[in-house]
Amino acid sequence: MSETAVITGAAGGIGAAVARRLASAGVRCVLVDRDQRVAEVAAGIGAEAVVGDLTDPALSERAVAAAGDRLDMLVLNAGMNSVDKDPATLDLDRYRAVVGVNQHAVVWGLRAALPVMRRHGGGSVVVTASLAALQGVPQDPVYTMTKHAVIGLVRAFSGTLAAENIRLGAVCPGLVDTPLTEGGRDRFRAAGIPMLSADTVAVEIERLLRTGEPGTELVVRPGQPTARYRPAPLP
Template sequence: MSTVALITGGASGIGAAVARRLSSGGARCVLVDRDAAGAERVAKEVGGVWMAADVSDPDATRKAVALAEETYGRLDLVHLNAGISSGVDVADFDLERYRKTVGINVDGVVFGVEAAVPALRRHGGGAIVVTASLAGLVAFDGDPIYTMTKHAVVGLVRGLAVPLSEMGIRIGAVCPGFTDTPLVADIRDMFVGAGFPLLTAEDVAAAVESAFYAEEPGTLLVVQPGRQPVPYRYAGVPGPVGGETPPSSR
């Protein structure tokens, strides 16, 4: 029986690379993206199905999950990958852009988990991987709002790790550095001119596939050019005087 994977932001970049990688191993893919033409093109390439939707709409991923079950009879893997940079300047605040960024980068992940968990449980468990960023682990002052959203989804993954593992569902995240995708297209020449190495979408796709099968719940894989993906470890925080120190966490 083929593995069935749902991928948001699947029309290009990391999402499309994940679809190609998983389909080459026999998986059936369901792609979701606001870019209908791109999603259709990649779906045809990988022999999957697609739908055009905005993941900030709570019904979007529910409909995608329903499409997976109606088309293939099950759901095994979910890659919550859709994301945008914010471009929000806190000194010249754009409320509409802020809401859009939070809607896609944070709400889209929350809604995706909410929609996927019941289906994964119906079919005996599975795995969810979120595309976060190094900006979810360290400060990136080039885009503080984007940084906030990626910290938020990393926190969600960490908080859900144990509860979901008790349901037979693994959840983790990949935290790549700058990647040569449409998200950085406007500043790509700056990186190239400075000799700064960029990840490829295929580099990150390989890490996503690894994250699906990570043994430890809540694994956060750091992905950097020229290095193998490595799990990130947080330092522990001091405990109360006379009490136990909280354990180091993922």
């Protein structure tokens, strides 16, 4: 029986790149996104698309159900930036949307997937975090907050899951050339700020899915070796 995977945020960028890699290796993939273009990506690789709002827990349930009775891999990749820089002028609807996708949808994905993985003896989960999960990014404090929350979940829960043969880790890339960063691409290039390709990050996600140690926080930066991040001990 072929392996199965659910990948969120798969209409483009990192999610689509991961889907292409896994599908080329014979993995049956379910691609999830609110963007209708995810159906085109899925059709191109023989995958199934599930379209909807990831802030709704029911969408994660639908995606896992579409994978069938078995789920080997889960890539919780969907994310969005925040345009609000100051809590004093925060638009509450935008705030709820960002937190819903970046933070809550990770929990909804685990909530839907873990029972299936447990029934079949294990699995592997990778969350797409960011360097913003490991350091403050003044340009987007709300995004930074949500990614710190994701890393906190990985740190707190990966050991528990490892005892059940379920590996949970995170990939923390620097700037990646994706639809999420499209608005600032020219500015980054003009400033000489290097960007990763989505394919480069997808390679590391697949490696972490297949061979990574539980709790791994994998830092991926342009022009530098990929390295595991280890938090400093408390003073």
